[in-house]
Structure formats: structure tokens, C-alpha cells
Amino acid sequence: MSSLPLTVASYNMRKAIGTDRRRDPRRVLDVLHEIDADVVALQEADKRVGGRASAVPHELFDAHSGYQPVPLGVKNRRVLDRLPRVGARVDELLKVDTRSIGWHGNALLVKPHVQVMDVAALELPTLEPRGAVMAELLVNDQPFRVVGLHLDLSGLWRRRQLRAILEQIGARPQAMPTVLMGDTNEWRTAAGCLQELDGAYRIAPTGPSFHSRRPVAALDRIVVDKRLRIEAAGVHHSAAAQKASDHLPVWARLVL
Known part of the structure; x- marks a missing residue:
């Protein structure tokens, strides 16, 4: 193992809409600069809505x-894409990116x-569109895997979703250290969907991140395998x- 420290961070950026209800993408970038994480x-x-x-x-x-x-390598399903004779030309017709x-x-x-070695978009069981993203990365010749997630508001679906993510990690062809991070929507610290981790992972002691004006809940978590x-x-x-958002970013410095 390398002794190189790696900083990872997770941020629910709320579509760049701040607590003042203004959409300001530059504020999101300012926050990312402050954190200065590697991933x-x-x-x-x-x-x-619209073009997504x-x-x-x-x-x-x-x-x-x-x-x-x-x-x-995937595309979100958009309503505009289904319009006859229009879907393939949405960007051109709207004159927007x-x-x-x-x-x-x-x-x-x-x-x-x-370095990005491989990626995957993960489908999750749910009643509304949900997914997670996975990347297998290389830093200082050390491979590691990162999964970004945003779990359901429903406790039952959160457990099913986290279980599905862990199953898909287990099915990957190469074993490597893995980090899961994102908005878990889980208010409890040692119950609910986090029980699905079953001792194979540790939760980084980040602290409460929601609401950004007065954080009381640790909804955003970084989960690290042992x-x-x-x-x-x-x-x-x-x-x-x-x-910049109603969530504060969470971060962890890891040794690969």
C-alpha cells in the first residue's frame, strides 16, 4: 500500500440553488476550490426538468x-428526447447546452x-428514478473504487438501494478498496439502511451536514471499507x- 493520502468529498449541491433561492453555479465552484479534494x-x-x-x-x-x-457513457432519459422529429435535435433547436x-x-x-480506469452507472430499485455512479480509479499506481449515491426518502427503499449497490460492487471483476459517499437521507446513525454495511465498512466521522444554516443531521456520509x-x-x-446549498459538503482524508 502507498502512504499517499487522498482527500475525497461529497456534496449535495442542490442544483446550484442556494439558501437564498438563487441559482449560482460559481458559488458551487468556490466551495469545491475551498475543499480541494482529489475526488x-x-x-x-x-x-x-427540461434538457436535464x-x-x-x-x-x-x-x-x-x-x-x-x-x-x-450514459444519458438521462428526458421528456424532450421522446418528441417526434425533435428528440435527436434538442440541443440544436433550443440553442443551449x-x-x-x-x-x-x-x-x-x-x-x-x-486516472479513470472504468465506470458504471448503477440502476437502483425504486418507485422514482434513482441511480448511483461508480468509477474505478488509479492514484499513485494504487487502484480504488468510488461510488456516488443519493438514496431514497423512504427507509425501505434506502435499504434495498444500498443492498443493490453492495451487490453490484461484489460482482465487479477486480477487488479493490472502495469508498461510498453521498446523501444517504438516513437520519439514524447506527440503524436503517446503514445496517446493510454489515461490518465490512466504516463510516467516516464527518458530523452533521444538514441544514447548512444550522446543521443537525448527518445525512451526507462517507463510507470506507476496512x-x-x-x-x-x-x-x-x-x-x-x-x-451555496442547503447541505454542507463532507470530506475525508484517506490513506490508500
């Missing part, structure tokens, strides 16, 4: 973020030094983070 899992990264475009325009990511969205960066709102960002060591973990409190 970031975003939730609510794409708009839910990225809430942060691609040109801002390209020019100002220092991150590369991980290409997932409707490209998403995620899958059901989940996206992964990496710094340039992180092959990784957690050097430090926390919630990112800053003036920018308190305004």
Missing part, C-alpha cells in the same frame, strides 16, 4: 473548476492526476458553503 461525489448535479443539463455549465467546469467530470454530467443527478469529479485508513474527516463549514 468529489456530487448529488443533484443536473437539473431535473448540468447545473454548473460545462464551460465553467472546463475553465474554472480544476476538475474533470467523469464521463459515464443540455449535456448532463451525471446519472440521476449523481456525478463524480476528479483532479487531473487521478482496507483504507481514515486520517481525518469533517464537514466543510464556510461562508460560501452556508449559502
Whole structure:
């Protein structure tokens, strides 16, 4: 194992709509700059209506973020795509960039030094559209796997979804250290869907991240398998983070 520390972070960016109800993608980028993580899992990264475009325009990511969205090779199903003789030309006709960066709102960002080896978009059991995203990465010649997720509001479906994610991880052809991170929507700390982890993973001690103005609930979590060591973990409190979303980002520094 390498002694190289790796910082990961998870951020429910609420489609770039801040606590002042204004959509301001640059504030999201400001928060990402403050955290300066190597790998970031975003939730609510794409708009839910219209073209399902990225809430942060691609040109801002390209020019100002220092991150590369991980290409997932999938496309969100959009109402506009089903229109006869229009669906294939949505972007052209609307004269806007409707490209998403995620899958059901989940996206992964990496710094340039992180190599992407393989990706997968995971379907999850649910009554409404839900999914998770997986990337197998390489840092300093060490492989590791990251899963970004946003679980259901229903406790029953959360358990089914986390179980499905763990099953799909277990079915991967190569074993490697794995990190799951995202908005679990789980208010309890040692019950509910987290029981599905069954001792194989540890929850990084980040702390409460919701609501950003007065955080009382640890909805956003970073879950680390026992092959990784957690050097430090926390919630990112800053003036920018308190305004940019109703969730605060969580982070963890890991040793691969």
C-alpha cells in the first residue's frame, strides 16, 4: 500500500440553488476550490426538468473548476428526447447546452492526476428514478473504487438501494478498496439502511451536514471499507458553503 493520502468529498449541491433561492453555479465552484479534494461525489448535479443539463455549465467546469467530470457513457432519459422529429435535435433547436454530467443527478469529479480506469452507472430499485455512479480509479499506481449515491426518502427503499449497490460492487471483476459517499437521507446513525454495511465498512466521522444554516443531521456520509485508513474527516463549514446549498459538503482524508 502507498502512504499517499487522498482527500475525497461529497456534496449535495442542490442544483446550484442556494439558501437564498438563487441559482449560482460559481458559488458551487468556490466551495469545491475551498475543499480541494482529489475526488468529489456530487448529488443533484443536473437539473431535473427540461434538457436535464448540468447545473454548473460545462464551460465553467472546463475553465474554472480544476476538475474533470467523469464521463459515464450514459444519458438521462428526458421528456424532450421522446418528441417526434425533435428528440435527436434538442440541443440544436433550443440553442443551449443540455449535456448532463451525471446519472440521476449523481456525478463524480476528479483532479487531473487521478486516472479513470472504468465506470458504471448503477440502476437502483425504486418507485422514482434513482441511480448511483461508480468509477474505478488509479492514484499513485494504487487502484480504488468510488461510488456516488443519493438514496431514497423512504427507509425501505434506502435499504434495498444500498443492498443493490453492495451487490453490484461484489460482482465487479477486480477487488479493490472502495469508498461510498453521498446523501444517504438516513437520519439514524447506527440503524436503517446503514445496517446493510454489515461490518465490512466504516463510516467516516464527518458530523452533521444538514441544514447548512444550522446543521443537525448527518445525512451526507462517507463510507470506507476496512482496507483504507481514515486520517481525518469533517464537514466543510464556510461562508460560501452556508449559502451555496442547503447541505454542507463532507470530506475525508484517506490513506490508500
